[in-house]
Amino acid sequence: MFPMRLYFWTALALSLFCTLAFADDQQTFTDSANWAKQTASQALTPNALPLNIDEYCADATCRRDIRAPKEANLSDSDINAQKGAAFASDEVAQSINANFNQGRPDIKNDPAMQFALLGQENAFEVTHGLSNAYVDCQKGTQCTIEHRPRQCNQPTNNAVPCDKIPVFKPETTPVSYQCKSGWTLNGTLCKKPSVECRYDYYNKVLEHGGNCGGGDYSYAWWERQRPNFPYWKGKKTYDREYNCRGGEHSGWEKNWEICRAIELSEPATPTCSSGYTLAGHTCVKQVPSWQSQCSLINSCKAISETCIDGPQTRLINGIPTYLDCWKYRTTYHCELSDSCATLPKDCQEQSRTCSLKQNGVCVEDEVKKACPHKQCSTTQLSCGEQSFCLDGDCYTEEPKLNGNFDKSVAALAGLSEAVKDIGDPPQIFTGKPMKCDKKLAGFNDCCKDSGWGQNLGAKCSEAEEALGKAKEKGLTLYVGEYCASKVLGVCTRKKRSYCVYDSKLAKIIQEQGSIGQLGKGLGSAKSPTCAAITPEELGQINFEYIDFKEFYPEMHANTQLPNFDEIKKRLQSATGN
Structure with a gap:
């Protein structure tokens, strides 16, 4: 009960003190401060306060419990047991216990605290209206100077090798056919007119004559055929004369080859145009296109190219293929911006690590530096007067939308x-x-x-x-x-x-x-x-x-935005508007 009363008077005293602290009149400020001290001292002496416990109860039951609490009959051990159980189950108590020995938070790096400490550290200059590197009484500004960590990116200018190899696509063309000289092409056959002569028992021209009897006769046949056309005599193969009837008569017999015109035929020779190879009944040529074996960012530009696998004929899908070069190595230079160039010259490098690789080669370093930084802010500082920016929060930050949110x-x-x-x-x-x-x-x-x-x-x-x-x-x-x-x-x-x-x-x-x-x-x-x-x-x-x-489209499609009407209602409810 007593702490609540004490807090009330203390809060009242401090609020009056804060109100009067900004008064222009020195005497008013001093009187108010003395009054606040007396009130706070009085609050620490409960017997001096007109305290009525019944004011904290709403009914008779409450007043009865105050004068005869249930815990009055508990022993010391019972009270300690309940105290331990309550302590173990209370989240606030456990939080206080867990953080009790952690020390107070260090807020010296907070910007608001830094500006507040400037007034303390440079109190003499402020109270006497003097300016230095940290406080400017004429402009009403306060400045901090510290070595802040800065980070930038710097190109390494390392050469990036990247190989490219041929990727082949077959190109076909119809086969053409050729014949030897003197032959005529007919489809896929070569034909040529010729003469064939035969001489055997079934194929010949035979003539007889003389007075041995039987008369003169002649006949010819070709495979036992005896047409007159289109056959003719060829080379003579037999010629004899003989006597008969005791030599009183004589006769003769002659034989010739029998000939006729024929047409010779043989398969034409399939051929392909220059650069094509015959594959079955098709002419095929492997047409190369060059494919890079690495994917580089657009900032990397080719500066040179060298053949690393020279001329050779290789079988590509069964087709002999010749190339002057089978693999090229292209050297790239990545033109990246140097953000370190924008930092002050007096920044000191602390560390350097690779931040970007291309095809396994580091092309950009991440550089960490320490740079002296002077930050000034226009605060409600009035030098030479009893007016201070007590909380240090005398500047307004203006948030900006982050263009790199996505x-x-x-x-x-x-x-x-x-x-x-x-x-x-x-x-x-x-x-x-x-x-x-x-x-x-x-x-x-x-x-x-x-x-x-x-x-x-x-x-x-x-x-x-x-x-x-x-x-x-x-x-x-x-x-x-x-x-x-x-x-x-x-x-x-x-x-x-x-x-x-x-x-x-x-x-x-x-x-x-x-x-x-x-x-x-x-x-x-x-x-x-x-x-x-x-x-x-x-x-x-x-x-x-x-x-x-x-x-990005998938990300935005899955984003569940809050209901702004609901947010507005909750804010109005919290503020009572």
């Missing part, structure tokens, strides 16, 4: 997602390898990026359909393409590999942080790894250079 929230969301994957061992933002068939022309393409809502995947597997829907949601990273089966050296079926992630945040941080900054890969097209990010690697990623724009 980026900051997205980065925090990314770290929040990362925490979910911390296990033993930690596996942060692990991707799932998935593949799809790249079908030939005329068949369903199970690797299309869109259209899965229109039954595109009717002839595709469930895994391919799931991959397609993940691509539509922006949850995949492309790894590469490889030949899954060949026939006669020609690729007949290809597969594409992807890494699929649980969220856009995971994909963005993998693509721009792990791959773009740290230079990690996702494995090969045939064997993708979709490796996780370790906590150490996550600490090396500079989120300042991560572009989260792809995630």
